[in-house]
Structure formats: C-alpha cells, structure tokens
Amino acid sequence: MSPPARFDLAGWSAAHQVLVEQALAHWISVPGIANATAAPPAALIETMRYAVLDGGKRLRPLLVLAAAEAANAGDPALTPSPSDESTLRAACAVELIHAYSLVHDDMPCMDNDVLRRGKPTVHVKFGEAGALLAGDALQALAFELLTPDEALVPALRQARLCRLLARASGCAGMAGGQAIDLASVGLALNERQLREMHQLKTGALLQASVMMGAACGTLSPAAERALARFGEALGLAFQVVDDILDVTADSATLGKTAGKDADQNKPTYVSVLGLAPAQAHAQALLAQALGALKDSGLPDTRALQGLAEMVLSRTH
Numbered sequence: 001m002s003p004p005a006r007f008d009l010a011g012w013s014a015a016h017q018v019l020v021e022q023a024l025a026h027w028i029s030v031p032g033i034a035n036a037t038a039a040p041p042a043a044l045i046e047t048m049r050y051a052v053l054d055g056g057k058r059l060r061p062l063l064v065l066a067a068a069e070a071a072n073a074g075d076p077a078l079t080p081s082p083s084d085e086s087t088l089r090a091a092c093a094v095e096l097i098h099a100y101s102l103v104h105d106d107m108p109c110m111d112n113d114v115l116r117r118g119k120p121t122v123h124v125k126f127g128e129a130g131a132l133l134a135g136d137a138l139q140a141l142a143f144e145l146l147t148p149d150e151a152l153v154p155a156l157r158q159a160r161l162c163r164l165l166a167r168a169s170g171c172a173g174m175a176g177g178q179a180i181d182l183a184s185v186g187l188a189l190n191e192r193q194l195r196e197m198h199q200l201k202t203g204a205l206l207q208a209s210v211m212m213g214a215a216c217g218t219l220s221p222a223a224e225r226a227l228a229r230f231g232e233a234l235g236l237a238f239q240v241v242d243d244i245l246d247v248t249a250d251s252a253t254l255g256k257t258a259g260k261d262a263d264q265n266k267p268t269y270v271s272v273l274g275l276a277p278a279q280a281h282a283q284a285l286l287a288q289a290l291g292a293l294k295d296s297g298l299p300d301t302r303a304l305q306g307l308a309e310m311v312l313s314r315t316h
Helices: 009-027 042-052 059-071 085-105 122-126 128-145 155-169 174-183 191-215 221-248 269-273 275-296 302-313
Strands: none
Touching: 009 059, 009 085, 009 302, 042 085, 042 122, 042 128, 059 085, 059 191, 059 221, 059 302, 085 128, 085 155, 085 174, 085 191, 122 128, 128 155, 155 174, 155 191, 174 191, 191 221, 191 269, 221 269, 221 275, 221 302, 269 275, 275 302
C-alpha cells in the first residue's frame, strides 16, 4: 500500500483564500449591502474596503473552512464545499470582526500605530472619525452576514454562529482582553495573568473561528470538545509567536511596526519568559493543539494541522 499523498496546504489555502476574497469584495460594496433603503455613503464603503481587502493572512476564515470540512469529512454527502453558504458567511464574518478590531486597536486612543499590513493604518489614511465609523460598520456587517434569509442558512445555525462570534468579540473575549491589555501597560504580569489576557484578546476569536466552522458541520460532543481544545491552544500559540516576531523581525517583514510592545512597555511572552523559553512554549502549545486534533477522532484534519503548523513557522 502506497503512503497517503502529502497534504498541499499552500494549494488548499490559495484556493480557499480566493473564495474568501471574492466574497468579501462583494459583501463590502454597495450592491453587497442587503436591504439598504438608501445607498450607503461611498466614502464609508471605501474606508471599509481599505481596512479589509488586499492584505492579511486570512487565518481566521481559513480555520472556519478547515474545521467545517473536518467536521463532516467522514460523510462526503454532507461535507460542505468552500462555497457552502454557511461556511463562507461564517468565514467572512469572523474576518470582518478581526478587521474591525485592528482598525480600532490602531487608533491613537488605543495602540496609536501607523502601519498595518504594510500600508498606513486606517485612521492615518482616512482620519480618526472615518476609522471609528468603518470599524463600527464592519462589526455590524459581520452579524448581518450571519443572519440571511432562512432559506440560505437555517435559523438555528444562524443563532449558534452569532452566539459564538458575539461571545468571542465582547467583554468575555476580544474587547475584554484589549481592556486588560491597556490596563497592563507598565505592569509586571506573571505568566498566568498574561495567558488569561491573551486567551481573551487573541485566543477567543481564533478559537471561535474553529468552533464556527465546526458548527457548520456535524460533530459528536467529544469531537467538539477536542476542537475547542485545539482552538484554545492554537490561539495562545499565535500570540506567543506574535510576541517573538515583535522582537526578532523588522517592520518591513511584519507589515506593522516592530518593537512597539517594548516601546510601549507592554508585558509580552518574551518579556515575561525570555526569548528561548517563549519559543519552547510556542512549540509546546503546538503539540497540545495537534494532540487535540488526534483526540477528536475525525478522519481528516490535515488542513487544521497544516494551519497550526503554519502559525508556528510564520515570519510575519
């Protein structure tokens, strides 16, 4: 018996990214805004498109699509295609929430950054008011995407997807983590406190991406719990690597300002643990994530595994 073919993560990702980009470009447009009683302001649409399109790794939507495929891999008749209405809407919705968070986080009242994805941040390009409104509109559009006509996505699935995304975005998730982050500037956090902050600020939305994909499929409770553990470990691993890159890469490679955490006296995994221990911790989290995938018992988790490994090996 010949060994199974090596999974082509690059090819899989490229094909799925094209679908996500096309869908985002359609939905962040005047024709894509459903049921509008009047055309939305062109300047606002332009700002929203600048914030989302033509940049970013699209890790979160790829996790949605990979988890949805893994959830039904044992039954080809049920396995959703990348263009399945539920999965594509969920993938785009989580990316819109991520983009809105970056727009707001970069503003002078938060991190006051001037570079994002290799180009000027939204408030630098369009002004603070324009950036604030664009972020608000992207957040609203995310939930509009998750609540189409019931003929497209069943109401129960809509509700579950909205609950997962809202929980990951709000005070018990990303917004709460950002609040802790702002309050922690100049403080000496221990590893537990740092972990708890990043489980909310970064990890919650990455874990929700996995669970939203899972919600678009059919899983046993045990498999669902295993995917939740996978998402939790992956979310923390992503942040640890982010902290490492902040001190080991330059701004041109990162596409954002390097060294800003140290400049702003923010606690990071590198400042708390040291560089080498932080790198070891990232590898340990990857092992936890891959172990959870194995525990899921799902027949094909190669895309999720590949994405997890990519998180650890990324250079930006």
